[in-house]
Amino acid sequence: MFKKFIVIIVTITLFITIGCSRITPPVDANIPQDKQTGPQEDQDSSTNPLPPPETENSDTFMLKIGEATKDTISYRDIASVAVLVNKQNELPSDYVPPDLVEVNIPFTFKEKVEKRLMRQEAAEKLAELFAVAKKENIILYGVSGYRSYQTQKSLFAYFTQRDGSEEKANLISARPGESEHQTGLAMDISSQSVNFGLVENFGDTKEYAWLKDNAHNFGYVIRYPKGKEHITEYSYEPWHLRYIGKDLATKLYEEKITYEEYLFFKI
Numbered sequence: 001m002f003k004k005f006i007v008i009i010v011t012i013t014l015f016i017t018i019g020c021s022r023i024t025p026p027v028d029a030n031i032p033q034d035k036q037t038g039p040q041e042d043q044d045s046s047t048n049p050l051p052p053p054e055t056e057n058s059d060t061f062m063l064k065i066g067e068a069t070k071d072t073i074s075y076r077d078i079a080s081v082a083v084l085v086n087k088q089n090e091l092p093s094d095y096v097p098p099d100l101v102e103v104n105i106p107f108t109f110k111e112k113v114e115k116r117l118m119r120q121e122a123a124e125k126l127a128e129l130f131a132v133a134k135k136e137n138i139i140l141y142g143v144s145g146y147r148s149y150q151t152q153k154s155l156f157a158y159f160t161q162r163d164g165s166e167e168k169a170n171l172i173s174a175r176p177g178e179s180e181h182q183t184g185l186a187m188d189i190s191s192q193s194v195n196f197g198l199v200e201n202f203g204d205t206k207e208y209a210w211l212k213d214n215a216h217n218f219g220y221v222i223r224y225p226k227g228k229e230h231i232t233e234y235s236y237e238p239w240h241l242r243y244i245g246k247d248l249a250t251k252l253y254e255e256k257i258t259y260e261e262y263l264f265f266k267i
């Protein structure tokens, strides 16, 4: 009788435990559960509330950083054009790309400053992209390329002081080391149609439409697309282009996925 009682208690306990684990939603450390707004790394962009995470991604975002599905991609190698830089993968404070050159494109400013620079391969491909775009009557301008760790640090300190805390600053500015601009592989691009600004409605222009469909042919991707904010942890930034190499850019374009999804999702 006592044994039977124990068996019943154990059975009930097991039933409750299994039941609870079934109704607990999947939690993944890579998905910010509490993020309603994301950081923007570009000083002159506005903050926008992020859309709620799509529940399907909670299930598909299976792997954590360090468990990448694509072992052949050197996303941890800072010398590689495929280097991954985000909130989980930061660059060393003393990292300066070894082959920075001035990009041969029109800029929205005249000064000879570091934001004209990119790594050589990225610079050559971007100049090609701009030239082909121009032939098709798409006139683009560079706004901001390479940004040193020190520049990003000053920018972040400015926002921290202005907004009262690092947390608040981080909503509109990347922490030093977490900006792709330090890789020398990113360029913010704009057009006359949006007054050369880094604004969300650049995403509604014919210039953006052209970039979206053609950038991969030159090894570039729109790094922070709309609807993927909960994965990239950055707000929608239609102006931010990242050089990643033609093969990889083409894969991301064809599958309509971000680099994080490519590396860490089971697809």
Ligand SMILES: [Zn+2]
Pocket (backbone or CB within 6 Å): 041, 042, 181, 186, 187, 188, 239, 240, 241
């Ligand atoms: Zn940018």
